[in-house]
Amino acid sequence: MATTAPSAPSTSRRQPTRRSRWWLEVGWKYPLAVLIIFYAAFPLVFVLSASLDEGGNLRGTESLFSSISFENYANLNDTLFWTWVGNTLIIGAAAAVGAVLMGACAAYAFSRFRFQGRRFSLTGLLILQMFPQTVAFVAVFLLLLALGEVVPSLGIDSKIALICVYWGTALGANTFLMYGFFNSIPSEMDEAAKIDGATHAQIFWKLIMPLVTPILAVVGLLAFVAAFGDFILAKIILVSNDNWTLAIGMYAWVSDQLTARWGIFSAGTVIAALPVLVLFLTLQRYIVGGLTSGSVKG
Amino acid sequence: MSTETATPVTRPEAPARSWRGLGWGFLVKLLLMMIVNAVGLSIIMSAWAVEAWAVLAASALLLVAANWVYFARRTLPLKYIFPGLVFLLIFQVFVMGYTAYVATTNYGAGHNVDKGQAIDAALINAERRVEDSATYPLTVVRDGDTIGFAVTSASGAVQVGTEEEPLAAVDGATADGSGRPTEVPGWEVVSLNELLSDQALAQEVTQLRVPVSDEADEGSLRTREGSTAAVYRSSLTWDEEADALVDSDSGVTYTANEYGTFVGDDGSTLPVGYRVGIGAENFVKAVTDPDLAAPLLKVAAWTFAFAFLTVATSFLLGLFFALIYNDDRLKGKKTLRTLFILPYAFPAFLTALLWRGMLNAEFGVINDWFFFGANINWLGDPWLAKFSILFVNLWLSYPYWFLVCTGALQSLPSETTEAAKIDGAGRWRQFRSITFPLLMVSTAPLAIASFAFNFNNFTIIYMLTNGGPRFTDTSVPLGSTDILITAIYQISGVAGGRADYGLASALSIVVFVVVGIVSAIAFRQTKKLEEF
Amino acid sequence: MRNTIGKVVIAATSVALLAACSSGTTDDEPSDAMSEEPTPAASETSDAIDATGLSLTIWVDENREPAVAAAAETFMEETGATVELVQKNFEDIRADFLAQVPTGEGPDITIGAHDWLGALIEGGVVNTVDLGENASSFAQVAVDAMTYDGQLYGMPYSTETIALIQNTDLVGEDAPATWDDMIQAGIDSGADRPFCINTNGETGDGYTMYPFQTSFGAPVFVQENGSYTSEVGMGGEAGEAFATWLGENGEKGEGYISTTVDYDINNQLFNSGECAYTIQGPWALGSFTDVNFTVNPVPSAGGETASPFVGVQGFYVSSQSENALLANTFLTNYVATPEAMQALYDADPRLPAFEGVDTASAPYPDAIAGFQASAEGGVPMPSIPEMGSVWDFWNAAESAIIKGADPVETWNKMITDLTASLEG
Structure with missing residues (x-):
């Protein structure tokens, strides 16, 4: 990282030229960026290399790109990969939308109304998500069995059921996160709107929601990525393989170390990373620079 | 969750406008509630049809609550919290309650089924061609x-x-x-x-x-x-009146003891038992068994350290990058940002497996490329393994903080920093006394949420080290990178070994209570929360 | 989805072709039906069976899915019943079967390994089975493995074991008799490593190391009359001798055995010719595309026969199945037939547990013979429930010894802890 002004001649210290000033203040950031990109991306090069190698494996050895073949990518078509992509997108999107809406509503209530047990509930919500859920699969399974008898679409092997389970964690995980942000919107703005005769619902939807877009984007992203990567709950709930999400389906390719198909797995991963990247790029606009200047309580 | 009456907030409404607002909003609300009631009633009816009384009672209760919440006047905050709360109650609180119930049973290997099924199985085992x-x-x-x-x-x-x-x-x-x-x-x-x-x-x-x-x-x-x-x-018959299994060959009578095990009058037992409530026994074992308590304390300490250090390191690195690259003079910022966040786009379990290969002492590229082929056993030494976990998790999570901090930095009111500049404050002072505190306001909740997430970050531990290297001074199969959730997973026996869901559930509850108390106290101490 | 169906159709047609061939070319088939214990062959009763509307659920892992699907397809065509194949990770099946059968939501039939048997019986989730008219065609060792306390609980279909695989270009075809011979031959060959073995990385792998352990006379459990007791048998002098040997050849000793070698690395080393010998199962042969190899029994390190574990895989029927009759019909009439067994083999070539399966379709027919020879000297993997507790302690101790911990002390500590855990 010692790239600070390497080209600046010694005389420039006394009389900084425009160029060396540029190096000192801005220019050095480019070589550093290269380092960071190396740090971020070099492990992923192995994934790419494995995905292009028919007998690929992920054991990082040095023989990168020893063979280039798109066989693995073509082989994806022989699997249910694209079905899984569809399922994952549906489930992830539903989980994200639900998390954003329910979390925002709850955060608004906690931020704007004063009611009994408010602080207690807030701390409670935060602590709830620290529950170690490893043995909870028994309970989840039985619960869905019971629900499925009454409402078949909420039973085992239903995407809706999985979405509902994810929604169950929406409040615990997100209320606290959004609450702080809601607080940073000055309440004088609501007061003013109220005097203008706006109802609380109008204030929430028309005034507050647009102002908190960045945190909505963050929560949506987190919920989507969580649903995208989860395979513990999904594995219990989604039984038949045309209902699987990418995480379960692709994990099945490699779960048996004796027959692990790392090549096709890597190819799948490279493709599966695209939706998340696209989401990132889309939401980046809202997250970065989406906040109106001065809205943070000083 | 009762509400306070005096919400001064709702009082001053201009009559004319509020009437119009109410009209539209009320219609939408009415429509939504009609749908909710219709769905709720149909659930209740089909629950009636299949005689699922618990589901019926719960859905009836929730439906009444929904109508009360949305039609009563004094329930304003609940109107906003209720939808999330319903899912929370059904899918999280119930699950926790059920885990607490399992903790009072001996559910696990040998006590896997109910009594009728256990008798069936015993009879199957005894019927020979x-x-x-x-x-x-x-x-x-x-x-x-x-x-x-x-x-x-x-x-x-x-x-x-x-x-x-x-x-x-x-x-x-x-x-x-x-x-x-x-x-x-x-x-x-x-x-x-x-x-x-x-x-x-x-x-x-x-x-x-x-x-x-x-x-x-x-x-x-x-x-x-x-x-x-x-x-x-x-050879075996079930004597319903005596509540016993009788072996007609040996004449032994097997009666069930209080643990749900069939014990013969000669002292032998049948392999299949059934699950029964055993009260607080699992809790007593979870707390007092020295074989469990000592390693679990170590595991708990590492869990807190892991969660805290992960958040701290990734936050600082993300912030550092954000500070450097939040610079309008830089070109291609968007491209750079996209490349910086690459690690976040790949599923964590894949990249954890990948790092596991790269950290291999003899064949991994980390040693080969960066340590001149030295034989550093990253995952085999207790401290190096801990370090590796933190390092990999840093790689996994700094992009998130980079993004969040960039957002937070851009939202800082520029007047304050401008003012500080005019006052002649140096960059470091400017950062320390103005930028950083302001940044913390919006990022502290995210940090706490991230702490809670990492506290139960099963994937990274399980995929990278599987808890290893093992403790050598204890008889339970736990290791020095196990965190509480992987330790409980190990004890539950899901992955192999003798399953003991009862004990594992009791441990979950104990851990949860302890963590809950510790966190509650910690939050109480934080001044930030006092403001709420 | 489309592609799955495609595979099923192909598999189904191949079954039909096989059936057509055999009845057309040989006289075996018709005479079968006339034999002294006349039971209906599938084809004969099939017209009578109409189980439309009933459904069988079968759990199967990805590798065996096409094979079971082939058998199921015939069954579905002939009976009208629906077979729902639920694909699961093989490693999840044991725990899920134990947890879900009591809820009534479990499958009617599942694929499984014989060493789960103890746990499944203790959990009360598995029923006994009959092998039907072809009972005598099943390999006795496989049937024995699926037998627990004199009762048969599963229908075996394949066996598997590990063997010594050697690079014929480096060390020729001859099987080394002892560990020392092998190491010497390996060194003489000029290979980077005379021998490599998978230790599953840091985790340790008692399974792959087991033939060497048994060659010191230290079985994991004491055997009585052919079946395992719950008494740990690897303690004492024999076990200490093995531990010492392990330490001597570990990282701090000769270095032939190292915890840096996991499954993939091991195969990579062998496939690139860097290793002269390795120990692997038939499942790894697909990775050895670049070398010429042959398969032999594992040489002895401690003087006695090196006996690898023999595993058996088969079908279990749930004790809570509501379609027990249909499930057994499927197994005895549609799986325990030469055609179905052949289809199972063709889809997933493991050593068949059924006589008459033509192994020529395997990618490495010669290797099959080598593995079969190795299996003959093997011992069944214990299926008692206690076995489940062994792995964690055992693997970790071996890994520690290989890394250089004091062999005897570590080993004895492991025996003490394991015994305590089995009693507690």
Whole structure:
């Protein structure tokens, strides 16, 4: 990282030229960026290399790109990969939308109304998500069995059921996160709107929601990525393989170390990373620079 | 969650506007509530139909609550919290409650089923085929409600018997080429076709035992697939009145003890038991067993350290990058940002496995490329393994913080920093006394949420080290990178070993209570929360 | 989805072709039906069976899915019943079967390994089975493995074991008799490593190391009359001798055995010719595309026969199945047949547990013979429930010894902890 002004001649210290000033203040950031990109991306090069190698494996050895073949990518078509992509997108999107809406509503209530047990509930919500859920699969399974008898679409092997389970964690995980942000919107703005005769619902939807877009984007992203990567709950709930999400389906390719198909797995991963990247790029606009200047309580 | 009456907030409404607002909002609300009620009622009705009383009661309660919340005047905050709360109650609170219930049972290996199923299994285990006995071609026959077996013996004679009546020859019966009786006088022949398509009948047939003779010892015929029969003998019988299993060969009577294990009067036990409530025993064991307590304390300490350090390091690195690259003079910022966040776009379990390969002491690229081929055992040494976990998790999570901090930095009011500049504050002071505190306001909740997430970050530990390297000074199979959630997973025996869901559930509850108390106290201490 | 169906159709047609061939060319088939214990062959009763509307649920892992699907397809065509194949990770099946059968939601039939048997019985989730008319065609060792306390609980279909695989270009075809011979031959060959073995990385792998352990006379459990007792048998002098040997050849000793070698690395080393010998199962042969190899029994390190574990895989029927009759019909009439067993083999070539399966379709027919020879000297993997507790302690101790911990002390500590855990 010692790239600070390497080209600046010694005389420039006394009389900084425009160029060396540029190096000192801005220019050095480019070589550093290269380092960071190396740090971020070099492990992923192995994934790419494995995905292009028919007998690929992920054991990082040095023989990168020893063979280039798109066989693995073509082989994806022989699997249910694209079905899984569809399922994952549906489930992830539903989980994200639900998390954003329910979390925002709850955060608004906690931020704007004063009611009994408010602080207690807030701390409670935060602590709830620290529950170690490893043995909870028994309970989840039985619960869905019971629900499925009454409402078949909420039973085992239903995407809706999985979405509902994810929604169950929406409040615990997100209320606290959004609450702080809601607080940073000055309440004088609501007061003013109220005097203008706006109802609380109008204030929430028309005034507050647009102002908190960045945190909505963050929560949506987190919920989507969580649903995208989860395979513990999904594995219990989604039984038949045309209902699987990418995480379960692709994990099945490699779960048996004796027959692990790392090549096709890597190819799948490279493709599966695209939706998340696209989401990132889309939401980046809202997250970065989406906040109106001065809205943070000083 | 009752509400305070005096919400000064709602009072000053201009009548005219509020009427209009109410009108629209009210219509939408009415429509939504009609849908909710319709769905709720249909759930209640179908719960009634399948006699699922618990579901019925819960959904009725929730439906009444929903109507109260959305039509009463004093429930304003609940109107916003209720939808999330419903899902929270059903899918999280119930799950926790059920885990607490499991913790009071001995559910696990050897106590996996309920009592009836355990007796079934014991009877299955005790029913053996009589050695060297023949297989008979079979046809199921019936006479009204009585089901019988018609078999053709080796000599070609057709015999019929029922549960009550031992096998006896019948005259005038015919059999097909394979030997299966086709016509039996006095009996109606049940075709395989009919047998297999009638689930209730098929179950009755699998349950049916036809004695070979009056001598019970000679065994009885049973069929598994409906077209052949063989002679079986069961040594065990279930005596319902005595609530005991009796072994007719050895004369031993097995009665269930308070742990749901069948113990014979000679002291032997049957392999299958059933699950029963054992009160607080699992909790006592979880807290007092020295084999568990000592390693679990170490694990707990590492869990807190891991969660805290992960958040701290990734936050600082993300912030550092954000500070550097939040610079309008830089070109191609968007591209750079996209490349910086790459690690976040790949599923964590994949990249954890990848790092596991790269950190291999002898063959991994980390040693080869960066340490001149030195044989550093990253995952095999307790401290290096801990370091590796933190390092990999840093790689996984700094992009998130980079993004969040960039957002937060851009939202800082520029006047404050401008003012500080004019005051002549140096960059470091500017950052420390103005930028950083402001940044913390919006990022502290995210940091706390991230802490809570990493506290239960099963994937990274499980995929990278699987908890190893193992503790050498204890007898439980835990290791120095295990965090609480992986330790409980290990103890639960899901992955292999002897399952003990009861104990694992009790540990979950104990850990949760302790963590809850610690966190509650910690939050109470934080001044930030005092402001709420 | 489309592609799955495609595979099923192909598999189904191949079954049909096989059936057609055999009945057309040989006289075996018709004479079978006339044999002295006349039971209906599938084809004969099939017209009579109409189980339309009933459904069988079968759990199967990805590798065996096409094979079971082939058998199921015939069954579905002939009976009208629906077979729902639920694909699961093989490693999840044991726990899920134990947890779900009591709820009534479990499958009617599942694929499984014989060493789960103890746990499944203790959990009360598995029923006994009959092998039907072809009972005598099943390999006795496989049937024995699926037998627990004198009762048969599963229908075996394949066996598997590990063997010594050697690079014929480096060390020729001859099987080394002892460990020392092998190491010497390996060194003489000029290979980078005379021998490599998978230790599953840091985790340790008692399974792959087991033939060497048994060659010191230290079985994991004491055997009585052919079946395992719950008494730990690897303690004492024999076990200490093995531990010492392990330490001597570990990272701090000769270095032939190292915890840096996991499954993939091991195969990579062998496939690149860097290793002269390795120990692997038939499942790894697909990774050895670049070398010429042959398969032999594992040489002895401690003087006695090196006996690898023999595993058996088969079908279990749930004790709570509501379609027990249909499930047994499927197994005895549609799986325990030469055609179905052949289809199972063709889809997933493991050593068949059924006589008469033509192994010529395997990618490495010669290797199969080598593995079969190795299996003959093997011992069944214990299926008692206690076995489940062994792995964690055992693997970790071996890993520690290989890394250089004091062999005897570590080993004895492991025996003490394991015994305590089995009693507690």
